[in-house]
Amino acid sequence: MAEALVLDSEAVNALARSQRGVLEDRARAILSLARDRRALVRVPAPVLGEVCRGPRFDAAINHLLNDSGILVLDLTRPIAQRAGLLLAEARMSSTNAVDAFVVASALEFDSALIATGDPADMRRLAARHRSLGVFSI
Numbered sequence: 001m002a003e004a005l006v007l008d009s010e011a012v013n014a015l016a017r018s019q020r021g022v023l024e025d026r027a028r029a030i031l032s033l034a035r036d037r038r039a040l041v042r043v044p045a046p047v048l049g050e051v052c053r054g055p056r057f058d059a060a061i062n063h064l065l066n067d068s069g070i071l072v073l074d075l076t077r078p079i080a081q082r083a084g085l086l087l088a089e090a091r092m093s094s095t096n097a098v099d100a101f102v103v104a105s106a107l108e109f110d111s112a113l114i115a116t117g118d119p120a121d122m123r124r125l126a127a128r129h130r131s132l133g134v135f136s137i
Contacts, residue, residue, distance in 0.1 A: 005034035009050035010117025016060040044105035
């Protein structure tokens, strides 16, 4: 059974940029637990659109993704369409599209925990899916 930890932009930023205090501590704790459980750790590709701002600013993000075993999960047509359905079911607008992509990506696994700085919206999008958990960082 594939278990995953899926990171949203706040979790990626907390792990990549070491000056974030409590957020970094919480993100590192959940990452450590995921590794202890041998869970896959993934970042949905749309999250990179929220955290990447060009070569001068992206060194920490690239270091995290290149050296930590955290892989980027590509945005596919089925994931994108599932995200649209999640938005419709939750009666949310496209301003929450990246959150919906995160939840839709997490549904690719048998079970997944989403590490997020936006737990209310993630829980709303994931509400109908018992295989998903939400961890607030």
